[in-house]
Amino acid sequence: MSIQVAVNGYGTIGKRVADAVSLQPDMELIGVAKTRPNHEAELAVENGYPLYAAVEDRVHLFEAAGIDLAGTVEEMVSAAAVVVDACPSGIGAENRSLYEAHDTPALYQGGEDADLVDASFNARGNFEAATGADHVRVVSCxxxxxxxxxxxxxxxxxxxxxxxxxxxxxxxxxxxxxxxxxxxxxxxxxxxxxxxxxxxxxxxxxxxxxxxxxxxxxxxxxxxxxxxxxxxxxxxxxxxxxxxxxxxxxxxxxxxxxxxxxxxxxxxxxxxxxxxxxxxxxxxxxxxxxxxxxxxxxxxHQESDVVPENVDAIRAVLGTADAEESIERTNETMGVGF
Amino acid sequence: MSIQVAVNGYGTIGKRVADAVSLQPDMELIGVAKTRPNHEAELAVENGYPLYAAVEDRVHLFEAAGIDLAGTVEEMVSAAAVVVDACPSGIGAENRSLYEAHDTPALYQGGEDADLVDASFNARGNFEAATGADHVRVVSCxxxxxxxxxxxxxxxxxxxxxxxxxxxxxxxxxxxxxxxxxxxxxxxxxxxxxxxxxxxxxxxxxxxxxxxxxxxxxxxxxxxxxxxxxxxxxxxxxxxxxxxxxxxxxxxxxxxxxxxxxxxxxxxxxxxxxxxxxxxxxxxxxxxxxxxxxxxxxxxHQESDVVPENVDAIRAVLGTADAEESIERTNETMGVGF
Incomplete structure (x- = not known):
């Protein structure tokens, strides 16, 4: 069975992680969440990704923009085996209680403080440190x-x-x-x-x-x-x-x-x-x-070098692959390596 | 008697060195040389600096531009006790034979090769190395x-x-x-x-x-x-x-x-x-x-930090002051130090 992955935040990092997750044979992207109905929200719909409202009281803005929503972020988090938080720095920390409420392991980005999480992560550096952790930070670019x-x-x-x-x-x-x-x-x-x-x-x-x-x-x-x-x-x-x-x-x-x-x-x-x-x-x-x-x-490249790391961190947290297996699979599916 | 100083090249460094030399009680700026009659050549005239043509066959260009010349660069070099070469990188090397022909000690800028000269110079670092040398390079900014x-x-x-x-x-x-x-x-x-x-x-x-x-x-x-x-x-x-x-x-x-x-x-x-x-x-x-x-x-500041060093190098070459005396005099006259 595929790992059901949700991506909270669909900006610079989130949209890239969502695409990379979609390419993984052992993962299923169950949805992405976005705060505002901008051009990136439209892109999620164009890509066929179920789109969730990251803030409940902004649902009407998406409706007004004619963008169909699959639900709210709570529903998305609740259905996910792992959530990748790709929100702007500091917002990840605010979201932690949401992930805890649904008992969903979460990956955060490098803009969050190290002490928000159980482990900081780099696939080549310390893959095993994330295994079994509930809150993991993929370090910055x-x-x-x-x-x-x-x-x-x-x-x-x-x-x-x-x-x-x-x-x-x-x-x-x-x-x-x-x-x-x-x-x-x-x-x-x-x-x-x-x-x-x-x-x-x-x-x-x-x-x-x-x-x-x-x-x-x-x-x-x-x-x-x-x-x-x-x-x-x-x-x-x-x-x-x-x-x-x-x-x-x-x-x-x-x-x-x-x-x-x-x-x-x-x-x-x-x-x-x-x-x-x-x-x-x-x-x-x-x-x-x-x-x-x-x-x-x-x-x-500040916008993308952490993307394969986020994919690996999903497997590391759930313990579904070791470092070598995961890195090889991620590289092959994404096309990493010139 | 004042040290008679000529400045060959009146661009970024040359115009600054000319101004700084003018401020020295123990120096007299006998002229500056310029290849082309541009706005900087006009500035030399406005400043009352005798202006010499750096290239003899361009004298007519200055005449055409209505800029009065005091003579050619050979005359200027011949009359000087020291010449400061502030020409673009590589031109200093071409000028060396001119200074040798007139037996005039010369200072070059940091764009010239170190092996062009007898000594490279920094006032704080190795003031004495220039004393008595005929060809000295003031190192780059x-x-x-x-x-x-x-x-x-x-x-x-x-x-x-x-x-x-x-x-x-x-x-x-x-x-x-x-x-x-x-x-x-x-x-x-x-x-x-x-x-x-x-x-x-x-x-x-x-x-x-x-x-x-x-x-x-x-x-x-x-x-x-x-x-x-x-x-x-x-x-x-x-x-x-x-x-x-x-x-x-x-x-x-x-x-x-x-x-x-x-x-x-x-x-x-x-x-x-x-x-x-x-x-x-x-x-x-x-x-x-x-x-x-x-x-x-x-x-x-790439355009100016070598200017006081050029002033000190003049005294170092002629042996008219030691490092401490020269640096203090240069600083005081120019206003170095915030």
């Missing part, structure tokens, strides 16, 4: 990207210390009201940024310091990575190790891919839905060793 | 900013290793044809960036790795700095040390200065010429220690 990178380095070479500067996009392409414009903002100015402590929710013992900046770009985040290893492999060995991972894309030298714009073009040319890039994009040429110090650049 | 930061750290605490990510502006405000737009480009993709080796022209034994990126901003560069120290001062001690330097500005916590835009506003409000910021702008709140690891953010 940046933490996901860092966890995927650090897991194989830690296992293979040992990590003495990681120091990462995150050059973050100011907003997503459709968030046209956000900034900065023509500036480079240390953000936060005080250190460390939240990313280091967030990585520690996946790898509690890892020594990591992170600094964040925001710049006038919308396409992807870029990480300037230093990891002091406990051994001194050559750069080519590290490149191979990272290439062997299933959610990394080693950007080939000489490909002409010089940044996020070219990466998105590459993804569109290969018919990726919404030009999504689920993989860490690591520039092969940048992978360098100076003594025990590894350096590299990676770009992270 | 970024290398100047790093040298000013690393000199006191090295002297006071010892530097085990420095790791710097330079988030660079794409172009100056008037360079509207440059990019990137809406992207974050690792630049160069291969490591290290040239900045680390360039810092080693000032501090040959310093262990430093640098990574560079370019972003859609024009106002200032921003450095994400990690320095592993040989001792473990507390952050407040480091803050004080950096505050005691004369070409640093510790951006006060709570000032509302969150980036380069606010810094430029701050400079304009204080009547800085061209809104120039000659100082390293170090966010006090960002100065942090994690064990022996120092972290901080600093912003560097």
């Amino acid at each position: 940046n933490t996901t990207g860092l966890s995927r990178l650090l897991a194989p380095l830690q296992e293979t070479y040992g990590v003495e210390k990681a120091r990462i500067t995150l050059v973050r996009r100011g907003g997503d392409p459709a968030q046209s009201g956000r900034g900065p414009i023509n500036d480079i903002l240390p953000n936060p100015i005080g250190l460390p940024s939240h990313h280091g402590p967030d990585v520690n929710t996946i790898f509690p013992d890892l020594d990591i310091d992170t600094l964040g900046l925001k710049v006038p770009a919308t396409l992807m985040h870029t990480h300037s990575v230093n990891v002091t290893l406990e051994s001194t492999p050559d750069a080519e060995a590290v490149r191979q190790l990272l290439d062997e991972q299933t959610r990394t894309f080693l950007v080939p030298e000489g490909s002409g891919i010089d940044g996020a714009g070219a990466l998105k073009e590459f993804a569109m040319d290969r018919d990726r839905p919404r030009a999504d890039i689920w993989e860490n994009c690591i520039w092969a040429e940048s992978v360098s060793m100076e003594g025990p110090d590894l350096y590299l650049f990676q770009a992270i | 970024n290398t100047t900013g790093l040298s000013r930061l690393l000199a006191p750290l090295q002297e006071t605490y010892g530097v085990e290793k420095a790791r710097i990510t330079l988030v660079r502006r794409g172009g100056d405000p008037a360079q509207s044809g440059r990019g990137p737009i809406n992207d974050i480009l690792p630049n160069p993709i291969g490591l290290p960036s040239h900045h680390g080796p360039d810092v080693n022209t000032i501090f040959p034994d310093l262990d430093i790795d640098t990574l560079g990126l370019k972003v859609p901003a024009t106002l200032m560069h921003t450095h994400s700095v990690n320095v592993t120290l040989e001792s473990t001062p507390d952050a407040e001690a480091v803050r004080q040390l950096l505050d005691e330097q004369t070409r640093t500005f510790l951006v006060p916590e709570g000032s509302g200065i969150d980036g380069a835009g606010a810094l430029k506003e701050f400079a304009m409000d204080r009547d800085r010429p061209r809104a120039d910021i000659w100082e390293n702008c170090i966010w006090a709140e960002s100065v942090s220690m994690e064990g022996p690891d120092l972290y901080l953010f600093q912003a560097i």
